[in-house]
Ligand SMILES: Nc1ncnc2c1ncn2[C@@H]1O[C@H](COP(=O)(O)OP(=O)(O)OP(=O)(O)O)[C@@H](O)[C@H]1O
């Protein structure tokens with residue numbers, strides 16, 4: 084019985100963990116959106132995909148604005164200039180967080196909803212005012228619960244900023260924690276925090292382009308490349324000083340990874356099915372051999388081979404079904420605990436329950452039935468002699 | 471009187487590593503209905519082999535065996551199972567009880583294969599255990615019983631389907647002399663009620679209680695006393 088339970092529960096648990104990890108990876112990727120791409124400053128990298136924003140100042144806000152105007156496939160464009168580990172002080176609280184200078188479109192592309200106050204305004208952006216829209220994690224660190232952050236003053240790199248709004252929690256996007264960040268007008272970021280080093284215009288790390296859908300995104304990518312080359316004077320044979328990361332590409336790359344992951348999970352499940360099957364078969368075989376003497380006793384008092392066989396088959400089915408049910412229950416419970424511990428979605432594929440149960444039944448009946456049939460055919464005295 | 475057992479030219483030959491081992495050689499034997507017989511002989515003389523054939527636990531290599539007027543040599547395995555169930559009660563030296571079942575359940579076993587309804591099984595098994603003096607141990611497992619008590623459970627099991635023939639292969643072999651007497655008293659009383667009984671034994675005091683002693687040597691019947 085124990086062998087049956089272990090075999091079945093391991094099948095259920097392994098497939099559940101496999102599917103859970105697969106699902107969580109898939110949902111993390113699709114959260115990025117299939118209709119956005121990021122154009123970042125710096126030379127294009129061949130091979131490998133980098134999600135990090137470029138650091139060389141080869142892109143300007145003016146580039147981003149030109150794209151917004153001249154690329155019809157681009158529904159929305161938002162430029163960003165960002166620095167990590169920026170010191171932020173409020174009273175005697177001192178933290179380090181990501182500071183991101185951007186424009187108003189950032190709010191919609193990243194769907195940052197204020198839970199309190201507002202995102203900064205066009206007027207704030209135009210005038211380069213020292214106002215800050217802060218992520219929920221930053222708020223939690225700087226302000227005590229129940230305390231309103233609105234209108235409060237904080238110091239970023241020693242300069243005074245007024246909090247105009249707090250974002251709702253969003254979690255990770257493209258590897259960045261949107262909650263652990265402060266959003267300020269790009270103009271202010273450029274002049275007060277970073278210091279402009281572009282030859283012409285306002286230097287940025289890059290910009291996001293949002294298209295209507297995945298198909299539009301491909302034409303947008305083509306047009307963006309052409310316009311940027313033109314603006315930067317790069318010839319057909321030259322090397323781009325920007326790179327475009329298209330999340331459709333990433334999706335398809337991940338989909339193929341996912342495919343092999345699915346295959347691997349399937350293979351592991353298959354192996355655990357085989358191992359479970361061997362365990363069940365072994366237990367059934369041993370139980371029949373141990374009970375050859377019992378078969379002899381029963382035959383001596385008048386049992387026919389048929390009644391012996393039906394007794395052993397009934398027992399095998401009961402053990403398989405009960406053991407299978409306990410195994411399914413235990414497997415589900417273990418998968419649930421694993422999902423809680425390792426934070427992936429809890430999914431039990433129905434086929435794994437079916438496969439586990441079916442395996443238990445088929446192997447149980449075969450491994451219990453075949454040796455029982457052989458033992459039942461012995462004459463009573465041979466069965467009685469076995470010890 | 472009618473014959474319970476009629477055997478003519480029974481042989482049993484075992485095959486061990488390519489060698490033929492003749493254990494019973496042309497046995498002719500008759501036991502009448504209601505007889506009380508002991509089978510004696512040296513170890514290895516073939517007593518148990520003969521008992522197993524009489525009890526339909528094994529088939530002879532050749533020969534004729536008629537039990538209560540039925541030719542058993544022509545029966546198939548299921549029909550022999552039915553004969554064991556209905557005609558024969560077998561008592562072994564090593565008791566051969568099922569360790570996981572209670573005394574009551576062990577005694578009910580032959581009736582399960584006789585398709586007796588459960589309620590009737592329960593009362594008949596309890597009655598049979600009462601006859602052997604174990605009415606207070608119905609729920610005990612074999613491991614909770616003494617050797618003598620286990621053998622009494624085995625006798626109750628052998629009697630429960632009211633067999634015409636009770637066979638006992640060294641039933642007292644594993645018991646002390648006092649307990650042996652109790653077991654023999656049970657079998658003697660059973661014979662007085664009309665059941666045909668054959669006992670294999672090495673013990674002369676056991677054989678003395680029976681009415682006829684068959685001596686075996688090297689697979690043949692040497693002499694018949696009384
Ligand atoms: N299944 C078997 N296969 C091979 N040889 C067997 C088998 N059963 C019995 N024998 C042999 O047959 C011979 C007679 O055995 P049997 O058990 O009938 O003797 P027995 O008279 O009952 O002896 P004991 O008094 O020791 O019980 C022995 O030599 C034994 O080894």
Ligand SMILES: [Mg+2]
Pocket residue numbers: 517518519639
């Ligand atoms: Mg013997």
